[in-house]
């Protein structure tokens with residue numbers, strides 16, 4: 001909207017200058033007092049500029065309305081079928097809902113989180129995983145224990161409605177770690193979620209095992225893969241929750257089969273032909289979607305909430321439904 005209004009003003013300024021340069025007797029700097037111009041070319045220019053200015057302003061307003069009011073509130077369902085060579089047959093067709101980057105805010109993110117919870121429950125998944133950034137660190141102002149607890153509790157209160165047959169698991173993000181990892185983690189645990197902080201748990205089906213692991217935040221220097229995988233037999237498959245997707249370049253050196261990440265927000269605002277306006281550190285290489293990095297499969301979810309500006313454009317909030325498949329993708 002800012003660009004459109006600015007362009008309109010520039011158009012008017014050019015008109016005044018042109019009349020002076022043509023030397024046709026207009027010496028006043030006040031354009032409003034002059035007589036109507038007899039010059040049809042000039043009249044056409046004014047009309048065209050006004051039209052273009054109004055058109056640009058209207059277009060910008062429409063985009064702003066869509067970006068701020070509509071798109072951020074309507075999650076998109078993304079279905080992914082992911083083949084893992086080491087997945088035991090007992091876990092074939094297991095479904096996982098992934099939600100990420102909630103950045104709880106009563107005005108801008110509560111509604112899309114509620115919508116995502118409803119959408120997830122309709123999918124009736126086996127597992128639900130939450131890949132971090134439940135709260136937001138402020139740009140300015142102090143952080144108090146009270147506002148961390150409030151944000152985390154409000155976010156957990158909405159997420160508490162999630163249902164998954166085999167449990168709901170979470171890993172913390174950079175904002176959670178920066179604010180107060182212990183407080184956020186405690187609140188999520190009280191809500192019934194299992195927080196995986198440099199740890200792994202085994203899921204069992206028909207005597208076979210799949211490990212679900214989670215690291216603490218990479219950007220805060222808290223992730224410890226060695227510690228996380230310490231009790232996991234090297235031959236057994238692992239699904240890892242790690243907030244930052246670009247951590248995959250490290251994870252690929254470990255016996256991990258699938259990494260689920262968020263953090264990027266997909267850029268939040270994605271311009272046609274330009275792409276994401278901004279990608280955070282550790283989400284620049286693998287900003288969204290499915291990636292194969294050596295033997296490791298990575299999926300980056302673009303998140304639900306927003307940060308810094310309450311807008312998403314060309315990048316709606318996402319609910320991912322992953323169906324695990326044993327073996328190699330046909331073809």
Ligand SMILES: [Fe+2]
Nearest residue numbers: 133173174263
């Ligand atoms: Fe993040």
